[in-house]
Amino acid sequence: MASNATKEDSNCATNVSITKGAGQTIHIAEKNVPKRFEFEEGWVKKNFVVYQRTIRLSAAIVGFIVVFIIALILFLVIHPYSVEKLEKTELIYVFAVWRHGDRGPVHLIDGLPFNKSWFPKGLGKLTTVGEQQAEQLGREFAKRYGSRGLLNAENVFIRSTNYSRTRNTAKYVMKGANLTNVTLPPPISTKEDVVAYPFFTCAKAKNIIGSVLSAAMMKDKVRFKCWWSSNHSYRAHSR
Template identity: 30%
Template sequence: MVGAVSQAPVPASRRALLGVVLMLGILRATEGRKLKFVNLVYRHGDRAPVRRYPTDPYVEKDWPQGFGQLTQVGMRQHYELGQYLRHRYKDFLNILYDWQEIYVRSTDVDRTLMSAESNLAGLYPLRGHKIFLPGLKWQPIPVHTVPLQDEKLLVYPVKNCPRYVELMMETESCSEYKEVLQANQDFLKRLSANTGIPYKDLSLYAVWLIYDTLYCEQVHNFTLPLWVTPATMEHMRQLKEFAIKSDYGLYKPKEKSRLQGGVLLKQILQNFAQVVNGTKSTHKLIMYSAHDLTIVALQMALDVYSLAPDYAACHIFELYQEENGSFTVTMYYRNGSSSETRLLTLPSCTESCPLEKFILLTADVIPENWQEECQAHRSSIQIELILGLASGFCFLLLLIILCVKLQCRNVYQSLGYQKLASHHEPDEEDHETRDNLKPKGSQGCLLLMFDE
């Protein structure tokens, strides 16, 4: 998704950031390569399903805390991730919590807030004078959030973007999308019969939700219905992956990224700029506690996406200052607590990607003005054409009605009928009177007359 350097025009804001980076790159050499900043984006831990399908044998009360809530498994996953981060950055972060070093932001959802708190418990084990209550090895650490209706950074797809809605409608009209639906028609009909969801409502997103519910029940050792075979689960997983590809790629992926994952990537680049400038932020670590689609949208924008993120998946950005004073970005990905951390390389760059090149390579997926770019693509010419056609049609219709009325009036008079003055004129709801006055062979004409 990320194009070659020559293909991406550099907007004004990117040029400004590049200027700062290049200026600082000629400063005196430092003693060895140094880690200057870390930005994490992780998914919450294991949770209950967010909903059930109509024939699901299990209901919300079968889950200890209800639908969508973090489980104890999820708490342990994030505690373990916190311990991993403690070990990884033991020489970078203070062993004791320091509010100036770390900033944590979460979506305003129970499972992401609780995941962040569990993570911080593992990252900052309580010791020494930090113990404020004997026997309690935990301390409160701030986790910042905003109301969901105001969230425009960590919840995807970002809402209130008409252009993205247009892109999704266009995606569903493209040949590849239609071919996949056609090829899976029989499977979707069987899934409809087994789940109780009407076939007409069984979108790829609905398949995704069914798979999620069954996956949650499976990992928690619930007995699944007989129709849920390994082959069925794998088939649904593949359709889920295609749905993800459709939402953030497949059709006009760069424009989709500018409206979705590029929003988060832009913020991360701004975080880098603050560190490079050294004027605003003293944070060494910024954490974003979010969802699977947050990581999906981000990785799609970076063109490094492979598979849907597991619970507690963590995308890591590390900003280094090299010996010559320049800055580089290295990315890692840990897809769940049972996975090894692997290096991610931005296409067309090296493992330690120079920051200025990182900015250039991602320029075409960074929105300059998100609000403007989200406007629906209805040109003034198209609007005028539509209005003109509508006006012309209405005018033509009025002419036809007028001609028919004139013709009917002539027929009425030729039959010898006279319109008598009366205190009671039949209206549209006076059906009985209207029926009594209808001459044979001219019912439609009289209806027009009474509407006069």
């Protein structure tokens, strides 16, 4: 048995001839068979890392889509029952507490580039933006409760602390809610307004406030007035 091989291309094509006795020759031709595969180790690692990241990203996307679909199905199933349940309920009482809108600073700190002319409405007063905020709040309040026919003088009571910024906030809220038939009660001038200032009746709060305002830094930077009642309880209001 004899064999010989002829190489047509050093890289791609190989011809093989095999002689098998009695003049029988088997000819095998292999084309486009690379001579060898050479892979650089760095290239393999790099592509493997890219492959891993692609798999992870695909899994994350598929997972998010699955979770979103499940959440959507649950919402569509549960929502009609929740709406029906709310429609059968009766609103009994609403108690809302709001802080005043944007205001100017109560005090100006020496050395800063702005002055009183930056706040034409006055220090500590409600700014134009604060008025707009309060009016928008009133509109949102009316949007939520106005359709129930509850916003009238018989059902609504509104009060405020005795500061111009808080009273003006209340007025603009009523304006936004179209509560033209509701009046703001006169300012409360009692010494202790425990509803507006509940922390004044807390002994621990008195000690904390007193220690903060008695610090040297506070005395240098903040102007304030304080007075003591007969039992030496602390009162402090910014000017």
